[in-house]
Amino acid sequence: MARVQQSDVRNRLLKAMTSDDFALVQPHLQLVDLPIKYALIEPDIPVPHLYFLESGISSATMKGAEGHVEVGLAGWEGLSGAVPVLLGNDRIPHDNFMQVAGHGLRIGTEALCAAVEESPSLRTLLLRYVQTEFVQARQTAYVNATYTTELRLARWLLMCHDRVDGDDLPVKHEFLAVMLGVQRTGVTLALQVLEGAGRIRGRRGRITVTNRELLEQLAGDSYGAAEAEYARLIEGA
Amino acid sequence: MPRYFFNLRYGHGPDKLSVDPEGDELPDLNAVRMHALHSARDLIARSRTDAVRDWFVCSYEIEDEDCRQLLTVPFTDTVPDDGDDGTF
The missing domain is CATH 2.60.120.10 (Jelly Rolls)
Incomplete structure (x- = not known):
């Protein structure tokens, strides 16, 4: 080989x-x-x-x-x-x-x-x-100690988006509920809030990031510090 | 086991209903009610969301796979009625 x-x-x-x-x-x-x-x-x-x-x-x-x-x-x-x-x-x-x-x-x-x-x-x-x-x-x-479900979800979606090709994230609500430690119905509600604001689009078993900039605005300081630290430590950014 | 859908009502009107697309498999209506109460307690105790200021105005509107509404469980049902057990 x-x-x-x-x-x-x-x-x-x-x-x-x-x-x-x-x-x-x-x-x-x-x-x-x-x-x-x-x-x-x-x-x-x-x-x-x-x-x-x-x-x-x-x-x-x-x-x-x-x-x-x-x-x-x-x-x-x-x-x-x-x-x-x-x-x-x-x-x-x-x-x-x-x-x-x-x-x-x-x-x-x-x-x-x-x-x-x-x-x-x-x-x-x-x-x-x-x-x-x-x-x-x-x-x-x-x-987890500080923010709403919507904001935590926004961060999590950004972290996933960083790690896939394209804008589709193949995840079910039940899975997100486990990842975020929130009731599934709470995740569904938060996804609808994000969808209503035009940040994402939800389909059965899939979430599409439609406006990453809006997602980052919502995530605020919850997202970015760890990613910047990686770039600094590993890639000398 | 049948699948039940836990639609979350968080205000008046069609735009204040969060429709559950996935549902849960449960054996019977008693289990459905217990699941709804457990889920409601967890949301009340641990979840913060921009969409809901007061969890106690919320309820689960529970449907089966044929979209028949079977049961409504108000989040206030998580709190025992006054005098239920007679002691404080």
Whole structure:
């Protein structure tokens, strides 16, 4: 099988690597399909592989007595498993699964650990990515404690829009309810508010972003800080 | 199991009805009512929205798959009537 070339990848971490660092991981990268519900990480067991997502969207969720709630979201900027593995650990108590199907480049945990042992610059890049996950999670905590369902939904839709081609987001209301930790009927109501203002259009099982600028205006300071931090840390923006 | 649709009434008139496009599968009307009360309590306790200033004016207008209206559950039903159990 032909090896993946750095010029062909979409993952923003792989793109941001020096060519020497990319060469360290390249022999170990395996292209895999990631169907919906595919588990990238299972809670409380050692992470066997890390996945550089090339397309699709994954969610880290917390499963508690009151059900599942999303605590983190990643797409082609992400590396699943980075938090435990880069911090010298092997597991986390949350699960992480695909919520929008896609594909990724998979690397074994041992191979990745060997690569970061060999290259301080690779370790630094991936630790910077770990910081972006913290920033996003803290932003989510702030938003959940502070804002209305409409505003939280606007942020979530923007985060998804950043991670798909085109303007269609294949999500059902029931799924959004889980992601936002809100009753489904509350999500439906909030979607109708956004739709009435011309920001989105809803269809069965799909939401289309029709006016991103209006969505960003509504989201205000709930959206953007974590995204800017990623650009600064990973891409030197 | 039959599927029930929990349309959310949050004011007067057709534009103040949030129509549920997905619904929930539940065994019977008693389960439907319990689900409506649970959902209403959660919205009252934890949700803030620009569309609803007062959750207690809201109700669920619940329909079956043939769009027959079966049951209305006012959000005020989440609060026990005065004197229900005689103690405070």
